Amino acid sequence: MPNSLILQNVARHIHLEAEEQQHFLSMLEPAMYKSRQVVLREGDICRHTIFVTEGCLRGFTTDKNGYEHVLSFAPPNWWMADLYSLITQKTGTLHIQALEKTEALLLSKNRQEQLYRDIPKFERFFRILAENALVTHQQRLLDNMSLSAEERFELFCKKYPTLVGCLPQKQIASYIGVTPEFFSKMRSGMQKKG
Amino acid sequence: MPNSLILQNVARHIHLEAEEQQHFLSMLEPAMYKSRQVVLREGDICRHTIFVTEGCLRGFTTDKNGYEHVLSFAPPNWWMADLYSLITQKTGTLHIQALEKTEALLLSKNRQEQLYRDIPKFERFFRILAENALVTHQQRLLDNMSLSAEERFELFCKKYPTLVGCLPQKQIASYIGVTPEFFSKMRSGMQKKG
DNA sequence: CGTCTATTTGAATGTACTCAAAAGCGGTGG
DNA sequence: CCACCGCTTTTGAGTACATTCAAATAGACG
Numbered sequence: 460m461p462n463s464l465i466l467q468n469v470a471r472h473i474h475l476e477a478e479e480q481q482h483f484l485s486m487l488e489p490a491m492y493k494s495r496q497v498v499l500r501e502g503d504i505c506r507h508t509i510f511v512t513e514g515c516l517r518g519f520t521t522d523k524n525g526y527e528h529v530l531s532f533a534p535p536n537w538w539m540a541d542l543y544s545l546i547t548q549k550t551g552t553l554h555i556q557a558l559e560k561t562e563a564l565l566l567s568k569n570r571q572e573q574l575y576r577d578i579p580k581f582e583r584f585f586r587i588l589a590e591n592a593l594v595t596h597q598q599r600l601l602d603n604m605s606l607s608a609e610e611r612f613e614l615f616c617k618k619y620p621t622l623v624g625c626l627p628q629k630q631i632a633s634y635i636g637v638t639p640e641f642f643s644k645m646r647s648g649m650q651k652k653g
Numbered sequence: 654m655p656n657s658l659i660l661q662n663v664a665r666h667i668h669l670e671a672e673e674q675q676h677f678l679s680m681l682e683p684a685m686y687k688s689r690q691v692v693l694r695e696g697d698i699c700r701h702t703i704f705v706t707e708g709c710l711r712g713f714t715t716d717k718n719g720y721e722h723v724l725s726f727a728p729p730n731w732w733m734a735d736l737y738s739l740i741t742q743k744t745g746t747l748h749i750q751a752l753e754k755t756e757a758l759l760l761s762k763n764r765q766e767q768l769y770r771d772i773p774k775f776e777r778f779f780r781i782l783a784e785n786a787l788v789t790h791q792q793r794l795l796d797n798m799s800l801s802a803e804e805r806f807e808l809f810c811k812k813y814p815t816l817v818g819c820l821p822q823k824q825i826a827s828y829i830g831v832t833p834e835f836f837s838k839m840r841s842g843m844q845k846k847g
Numbered sequence: 848c849g850t851c852t853a854t855t856t857g858a859a860t861g862t863a864c865t866c867a868a869a870a871g872c873g874g875t876g877g
Numbered sequence: 878c879c880a881c882c883g884c885t886t887t888t889g890a891g892t893a894c895a896t897t898c899a900a901a902t903a904g905a906c907g
Binding site for chain 1: 714716720722724736737740769773776777779780783784785786787788790791792793794795797798799800830
């Protein structure tokens with residue numbers, strides 16, 4: 460079941476023969492995280508690309524005042540890593556933590572490089588993945604610069620309707636870039652209007 | 654000269670044989686833009702990946718109040734495109750404009766896809782390019798959420814020392830996400846301190 | 848149940864914005 | 878070469894969006 464999810468995910472961009480599928484799957488290690496478990500902490504070297512099959516991860520940093528800033532959520536069918544650390548194999552700044560009981564498939568840095576050699580199509584796959592993520596991040600950057608907190612929240616609701624219901628407000632506040640206190644006030648203010 | 658610059662840029666991530674170099678170069682079209690010339694406007698479909706060899710481009714959006722927000726600068730040796738529009742071939746939201754007299758090499762969408770077929774190594778090249786850009790944008794997003802305008806400006810000065818001197822303040826203000834008025838006040842405030 | 852965390856509410860504060868106007872600067876044409 | 882024009886930068890006053898700190902309330906989980 461986790462295997463079919465990831466194969467389906469890969470199939471969105473490249474076609475694999477049956478043997479290639481098996482080879483790819485053989486490179487993955489399953490992993491389980493319990494709610495709140497820390498998957499990667501600031502200062503660690505990120506050694507895996509993570510594919511979530513069940514549950515939800517969050518990637519965030521902690522600033523000098525101790526406030527957390529969420530970079531991304533990874534519900535099922537999403538990829539997650541501290542990309543800077545993964546690429547450079549230097550210590551990173553991202554925390555990755557499970558928001559609930561989470562199952563994932565891990566592709567180690569070494570195996571990923573092996574994969575590029577064995578099945579070059581994966582260069583294409585991860586190129587497309589990176590390009591799409593880049594588009595998303597560029598848009599989010601522009602949204603953060605040009606929209607009010609309220610508009611950013613509305614956008615979040617439109618883009619991630621399934622997440623809105625199940626995430627703690629605190630996490631959404633941190634994602635759109637406001638304090639939980641302000642987020643709460645904003646919401647009660649919005650209800651009055653419509 | 655422009656050709657050697659782009660070959661050097663590509664060589665940072667993949668090795669090309671002499672014939673491959675020639676084939677690659679044959680796919681590029683040179684382009685010249687005069688100062689302030691618009692390269693791509695909002696609503697256009699982006700049909701080329703642009704490599705700047707001389708001068709400087711800026712990519713920005715205009716919000717509903719008419720304010721501009723700079724997504725990126727492209728000095729020599731940098732790539733530029735409206736990636737969303739380039740990937741989807743739908744109309745985009747980015748403006749691209751020359752900040753000064755600028756020379757560039759253009760790789761059309763069609764040719765780029767041809768390039769992936771002819772020389773699959775380019776899948777790797779553009780994967781690495783996209784991944785690095787993604788890391789940069791992720792970091793910038795987090796910086797925008799966790800740092801003050803002053804800290805963001807200091808970071809900009811560190812990261813792009815060559816750009817700081819030659820760009821109009823207005824453009825830097827727009828990149829770090831403040832109004833030109835506030836940027837001016839911030840700078841005069843900073844000088845007094847040190 | 849009791850504890851721990853998330854959410855709400857309030858008051859005071861601050862960072863950055865808006866609008867308006869003056870001053871500076873660079874290029875262009877007479 | 879100077880004068881003018883347009884654009885950028887500066888300065889100031891008033892304002893707004895969002896934060897900080899504190900405390901009360903509500904939920905979730907063992």
